[in-house]
Amino acid sequence: MTDRGEQTVRYARARQTAWRRIGDETVVINLESKRMVALNESGSVVWDALENGAALAALAALLGGDDAASGQVLGFVEALAAEGLVEETGEAAALGDEASPVHPGAFVPPAIAWSEELLRFGGACNKYPDVSEFCNQLPKFS
Amino acid sequence: MSASSPAPRRTRHVLESHSRKTVLTDCGGLVVAVASDDEAWLDLARERFATFPASGDPALTVIHGIEGPERPVASRVFTKATAGFDAWYDPSTREAILPADADLEALGDLLRVLLPRLLPDGLAFHAAVLAGAGRGFLCVGACGTGKSTLADLFPARALCDEIGVVRQKAGGFAVHSTPFWKGRSGSAPLAGVYVLRHGVANARHPVAPGTAAGVLARHAFWPTDDPRAMRQGFALLTDLAARVPVYDLAFRPTPEVWQTIAAETTA
Numbered sequence: 308m309t310d311r312g313e314q315t316v317r318y319a320r321a322r323q324t325a326w327r328r329i330g331d332e333t334v335v336i337n338l339e340s341k342r343m344v345a346l347n348e349s350g351s352v353v354w355d356a357l358e359n360g361a362a363l364a365a366l367a368a369l370l371g372g373d374d375a376a377s378g379q380v381l382g383f384v385e386a387l388a389a390e391g392l393v394e395e396t397g398e399a400a401a402l403g404d405e406a407s408p409v410h411p412g413a414f415v416p417p418a419i420a421w422s423e424e425l426l427r428f429g430g431a432c433n434k435y436p437d438v439s440e441f442c443n444q445l446p447k448f449s
Numbered sequence: 450m451s452a453s454s455p456a457p458r459r460t461r462h463v464l465e466s467h468s469r470k471t472v473l474t475d476c477g478g479l480v481v482a483v484a485s486d487d488e489a490w491l492d493l494a495r496e497r498f499a500t501f502p503a504s505g506d507p508a509l510t511v512i513h514g515i516e517g518p519e520r521p522v523a524s525r526v527f528t529k530a531t532a533g534f535d536a537w538y539d540p541s542t543r544e545a546i547l548p549a550d551a552d553l554e555a556l557g558d559l560l561r562v563l564l565p566r567l568l569p570d571g572l573a574f575h576a577a578v579l580a581g582a583g584r585g586f587l588c589v590g591a592c593g594t595g596k597s598t599l600a601d602l603f604p605a606r607a608l609c610d611e612i613g614v615v616r617q618k619a620g621g622f623a624v625h626s627t628p629f630w631k632g633r634s635g636s637a638p639l640a641g642v643y644v645l646r647h648g649v650a651n652a653r654h655p656v657a658p659g660t661a662a663g664v665l666a667r668h669a670f671w672p673t674d675d676p677r678a679m680r681q682g683f684a685l686l687t688d689l690a691a692r693v694p695v696y697d698l699a700f701r702p703t704p705e706v707w708q709t710i711a712a713e714t715t716a
Contacts, residue, residue: 343662
């Protein structure tokens with residue numbers, strides 16, 4: 308748990324996000340930064356718990372982790388915050404610190420599996436570097 | 450135009466375009482009208498889009514031969530300083546304007562820029578499109594990974610070799626061709642997506658849906674200036690990754706690769 312004086316910091320999903328669970332992973336888009344990330348299975352558990360806001364201790368408990376694991380959960384939440392996907396909130400947490408572990412087995416650190424910047428011309432080649440990107444090919448019809 | 454889409458407000462430009470000669474072309478299942486008074490220019494456009502004929506109400510009207518927008522709401526898409534030509538687009542009327550000195554390459558570039566904004570039910574990808582026996586395949590990859598090579602191998606099955614469009618249809622997805630660069634108008638139910646790379650043998654390996662979402666995102670043309678369209682694109686892309694089989698495809702440039710592509714696909 309992160310404490311600032313007497314205050315416990317809680318986190319919640321940022322408003323500018325949309326997400327979808329695909330298999331064990333959760334794919335999340337930041338509609339403002341136009342970046343997309345995928346969260347591994349443990350990360351997906353954390354993401355679900357962040358729906359209504361949660362404290363770090365509750366998140367770590369949810370994954371069945373010990374104090375050392377709390378540091379990894381903090382690192383993950385900070386990574387989400389750096390992506391603009393979560394933000395600190397003063398709202399009441401939906402989870403109590405006594406939350407039962409979703410994964411009572413070995414602790415698997417939550418992680419961002421991949422991230423992609425969403426571009427107007429995706430993986431295409433550069434043609435107008437400062438305007439757009441696409442293949443530098445000439446029409447073959449004429 | 451679909452019944453749910455409001456009719457765009459007509460401006461003087463479109464009214465003028467009615468007196469101009471027009472070429473209609475298919476671009477990802479959308480009808481694009483290209484209007485010009487310049488007969489020679491229009492003949493070139495007609496030739497350029499000869500294999501992509503279309504009919505019906507246009508989703509976009511490109512008016513050639515106008516030096517600037519009538520109304521300030523039109524946004525400048527290209528500038529001479531950066532692209533060598535000027536172009537404007539007004540989303541409220543779905544009109545684009547090209548000056549008289551814009552050539553057909555400029556027209557093609559304009560269509561590629563505007564295409565992602567015109568697809569509320571679809572996404573464009575940097576991809577070749579193949580189709581056979583009623584099944585369509587989207588073959589994504591960066592330049593040099595084999596899109597054109599694959600299209601050249603199968604002229605009867607290749608619909609296009611640079612930009613493919615996936616659109617939602619009842620119960621699934623359809624893949625559509627675009628006039629970039631070689632190919633012909635066409636669409637088919639989407640049976641699978643291939644992520645291309647050259648290899649020493651033909652082999653395909655399934656890509657897990659979560660990973661596939663990232664690969665597809667990398668090769669999509671995102672409507673980055675339209676948050677609502679970005680949200681719709683995200684919904685479509687993740688649905689696509691979850692429901693359509695995606696494979697890594699290593700291939701040799703020989704016709705035998707079709708057996709690998711057309712093999713049964715399972716999500």
